[in-house]
Structures are given as structure tokens and as C-alpha cells.
Amino acid sequence: MTTHLEHVEPAVSPTDMRTAFAQTAERLLDEDPLTAVVLADISADLFTEAARRHPGRTLNVGIREPLMVSVAGGLSLSGLRPIAHSYAPFLVERSFEQIKLDLGHQDARAVLVSVGASYDWTQGGRTHQSPGDVALLDTLPGFAVHVPGHPDEVPALLRRAVAGDGSAYIRLSNRSNAAARPAAVTGAGMIDVVRRGGGALVLAVGPMLDSVLAATAGLDVTVGYAATVRPLDLVAVRELSGPGTPGNAADVVLVEPYLAGTSARLVDEALADRPHRTLALGVGRTEVRRYGTPEEHDVVHELDPAGLRRSVDGFLGRGAS
Incomplete structure (x- = not known):
């Protein structure tokens, strides 16, 4: 005999992405007997x-992350x-060989969900920082990548990933925008147009949106938001960046919360048939060896609103504001 379990969403949304994920x-464990964690x-x-309810499908292998991926x-x-x-x-860098072989090479499919982002826990030092995770997964074919910017975006993105046919990576963070965006809440995977303007497209990924909005205040630019970056909505990139003509290039500013330039190749390929310029902003390649706070690391990488504004102004040929 099977029992149908009725699930009631919490009256109050979780205040952090990790809780929303859990x-x-x-x-999903209750709803689908094929789901495992x-x-x-x-x-x-x-x-x-x-x-307790699903002991055969909720497994804890201990501090053995490569084994965790192999078990998956x-x-x-x-x-x-x-x-x-x-x-x-630990999930991506330490276990990359298992991701490459035990998932990719074996044609196995799993949903990888991380916490910590690039430097959420700065006090943990370099061992707990991973700005290169998305770039590393880009070396493997077929990975979907979701980067929620608010806890309310996590449920739909996780459900979309679990329902998909391939492997997916969901990059959770302690950092959050003030509000969720509609396209991400529905898990649609499209670029959300937050503000329309007549100039460049400034594309904010995940928790970078609020800083981008503050940095571009008063500028005649279009601000787009992406919580799904693989596949990236390149149709929207083409539409929102403008036609691009000789002497009037289409300008795109990418602002990603991980290694700078990670998605630049995709944008350049999508706009290869028209004059364009791309500015890729993100975490720099110089290791920051002082612990500090995440906000202080933002300043070093010029991902705070003031640093982003300087970069955008310089790219667009504007004087300092």
C-alpha cells in the first residue's frame, strides 16, 4: 500500500538559501521515491x-566528499x-576527478548543491573559498548551473534541476538580494529585465543584482538578472544589448559572483556577428590572503557598488561620478 503525503509550504519563507534548499x-524525498540526498x-x-523517514535515500558518508560524489x-x-x-x-574542486569520471564519463547524472560561494566564510581562509567552481565545471559538457540571488528562488531552481535529465550545479550563498526576481522564482531560466535603458546591457548574476542596481543608479543602461547561467539566455543577451553597428558597438557588462570572465566566452560567441564590447567583472585571480569580511573582499575585487561604478564608467567612457 502506498501513502500519499500532503506537503504544506511554510507560512514564512526561509531567511537563508541553505534552509530553503534543505x-x-x-x-522532494517525500514526493518522489527516486530522489536521494x-x-x-x-x-x-x-x-x-x-x-529518519527515508534512511535508505538520505545518506551521510562523513567528511569524504569524493566518496559522496562517487556514491551519487x-x-x-x-x-x-x-x-x-x-x-x-569540497564539492567541486576536491571532488572534481569523481565528477569528471563517476558522473560525466559514466553517463551518470546528479544535482550538486554547494554553499560557501566564492568567499562567504572569509574567516575559513582559502580552503573554504571557491571562485573558480563554475569555470571548472565549464570544462565538462552538459552541466546546468543555477546561481540564486534570494532564498525564495531556491525551491523552483532545485526542482527544475532535479526534474532535468542531465547534471546540474546549484550555487547557494549567504549573500542575498533584497527581493527575489519573478523569472527565477518560477525557475524559467530566462534573463529578467530589471530596468530598461538606452545604453549598455549590465547583466547581474545571482546575488550581485543589488550591488549592480546601486552602481548603475542614474545611468542610461539596461540591467538584466540571471539566476540560471548554464544555459545562459543568449537570445535575451542579443536582444537587450542592441543591434551593434560599426562605430556604435553593442556593450555588455557581465557581473558574476565568481571568477571574472567565466561567461564572457558565451556572450562573445552570441554576438560574434555584430560589433560589440564585453566587460567581464567578477572575482579577480589574485588571492586575497587577509581574512577580513566578505564585504571587504568585495572592495578588493571591486565588486562593491563604488568599485562596480568605477568599472562601468570607465568602460562606457564616462567621467567619475
């Missing part, structure tokens, strides 16, 4: 009740849809 993953101690306390690969090959979760550098 709550949604737990509902594999942990490596990180966030295990958020899955205590799920592990095995679960996938057995017909399950696994979600593997840990800190970004």
Missing part, C-alpha cells in the same frame, strides 16, 4: 528528520536521482 530537498557532514543537522554516481546508475551537497571547494 526544506525543498526534504519535500548524499551528504558529507555539512548541513546534516538540517536533514535529521528526512534521514552509483545511485544515479541504479535509477535514482541523487542530490549531493557540501561546501563549494
Whole structure:
């Protein structure tokens, strides 16, 4: 006999992305007997009740992240849809060989969900920082990548990833915009037009939106928002960046919360048939060895509103404001 479990959404939205992820993953475990969650101690306390109800599909392998990915690969090959979760550098960088071989090479499919982003926990030092995670996954074919900018965007993006046929990476962060964006809340994967202007397209990814809006205040630019960057909505990039003509290039400013330039290749390929310029902003390649705070790291990488404004003004040939 099967029992249908009725799920009631919480009256108050989670205030952080990790909680939103755990709550949604737990509902997926209840709803779909093919869903599984594999942990490596990180966030295990958020899955205590799920592990009690679904002990065979909520697995904690301990501090063994490569094993976690290998287990996820095995679960996938057995017909399950696994979600593997840990800190970004442990999930992607430390376990990359297993992602490449036990997922990609074996044609296994999993949803990888990270926390920590580029430098959310600066006090943890370089071991807990991963600005190169999306660029590293770009070396493998077929990975979808979602970068929510608000906790309310997480449930639909996770559900979309789990329902998909391929592997996906969801990059959670402690940083958040003040409000969720409609296209991300529905999980549609499209670029959301936040503000229309007559000049360049400034494309903010995930939690960079609020800083971009502050940095571009008063500028005649279009601000777009993307929570799904693989695949990137290149049709919208072409439309919003303008036709581009000799002497009047289409200008695109990419603002990503990970390694600068990660998505520049895609934009340049999409606009290859028209004159265009691309400015790629993000985390720099110089290692910041002082702990500080995430906000202080933003300043070093010029990802704070003032630093972004300087970069955009310089790119557009404007004087300092």
C-alpha cells in the first residue's frame, strides 16, 4: 500500500538559501521515491528528520566528499536521482576527478548543491573559498548551473534541476538580494529585465543584482538578472544589448559572483556577428590572503557598488561620478 503525503509550504519563507534548499530537498524525498540526498557532514543537522523517514535515500558518508560524489554516481546508475551537497571547494574542486569520471564519463547524472560561494566564510581562509567552481565545471559538457540571488528562488531552481535529465550545479550563498526576481522564482531560466535603458546591457548574476542596481543608479543602461547561467539566455543577451553597428558597438557588462570572465566566452560567441564590447567583472585571480569580511573582499575585487561604478564608467567612457 502506498501513502500519499500532503506537503504544506511554510507560512514564512526561509531567511537563508541553505534552509530553503534543505526544506525543498526534504519535500522532494517525500514526493518522489527516486530522489536521494548524499551528504558529507555539512548541513546534516538540517536533514535529521528526512534521514529518519527515508534512511535508505538520505545518506551521510562523513567528511569524504569524493566518496559522496562517487556514491551519487552509483545511485544515479541504479535509477535514482541523487542530490549531493557540501561546501563549494569540497564539492567541486576536491571532488572534481569523481565528477569528471563517476558522473560525466559514466553517463551518470546528479544535482550538486554547494554553499560557501566564492568567499562567504572569509574567516575559513582559502580552503573554504571557491571562485573558480563554475569555470571548472565549464570544462565538462552538459552541466546546468543555477546561481540564486534570494532564498525564495531556491525551491523552483532545485526542482527544475532535479526534474532535468542531465547534471546540474546549484550555487547557494549567504549573500542575498533584497527581493527575489519573478523569472527565477518560477525557475524559467530566462534573463529578467530589471530596468530598461538606452545604453549598455549590465547583466547581474545571482546575488550581485543589488550591488549592480546601486552602481548603475542614474545611468542610461539596461540591467538584466540571471539566476540560471548554464544555459545562459543568449537570445535575451542579443536582444537587450542592441543591434551593434560599426562605430556604435553593442556593450555588455557581465557581473558574476565568481571568477571574472567565466561567461564572457558565451556572450562573445552570441554576438560574434555584430560589433560589440564585453566587460567581464567578477572575482579577480589574485588571492586575497587577509581574512577580513566578505564585504571587504568585495572592495578588493571591486565588486562593491563604488568599485562596480568605477568599472562601468570607465568602460562606457564616462567621467567619475
